[in-house]
Amino acid sequence: MMSKHVPTExxxxRRTRILTVTFDDESFDLSCEYLRVHSPSAEVKGHGPGQEVLQIGKEHVNIDAIEPVGNYAIKPVFDDGHDTGIFSWETLYELGKHQAENWAIYTQRLDAAGHSRKLDA
Structure with a gap:
């Protein structure tokens, strides 16, 4: 299946830890932390509904490398060793399009689990 959304850039x-993904119609600035905690990998998503694993302590994560996966995705190699998430073009677009609500849900889940984001180095 061809993705409706293919990035142009x-x-x-690495300094700001922001991945900018540009599509024909819009551009998204996605933090490495946001991408890491929303990785489409089994480690994060689990193997079925309700099996998601809350990612904590990823405030300062960065991306060491970005590997292409065919003509449909990228595989970021995060500096915490996580490298199993394959982000399709559609996944990147959806993460960008729904960033505000995804982030709100993530921070609510952190709060509910008794964790807070540690922003100091």
């Missing part, structure tokens, strides 16, 4: 700024 993908740029990683």
């Amino acid at each position: 993908i740029n990683l700024n």
Whole structure:
């Protein structure tokens, strides 16, 4: 199945830890932390509904490398060793499009689990 959304550009700024994904119609700035905690991998998503694993302590995670996967996805290699998430073009688009609500849900889940984001280095 061909993705309706194919990026025209993908740029990683390691200093700010932001991955900018540009599509024909819009561009999204996605933090490495956001991508890491929303990785489509089994480690994060689990193997079925309700098996999601809350990712904590990822505030300062960065991406060491980005590997292409065919003509449909990328596989970021995070500096915490996580490298099993394959982000299809459609996944990247959806993560960008729904970033505000996804982030709100993530921070609510952290709060509910008794964790807070540690922003100091």
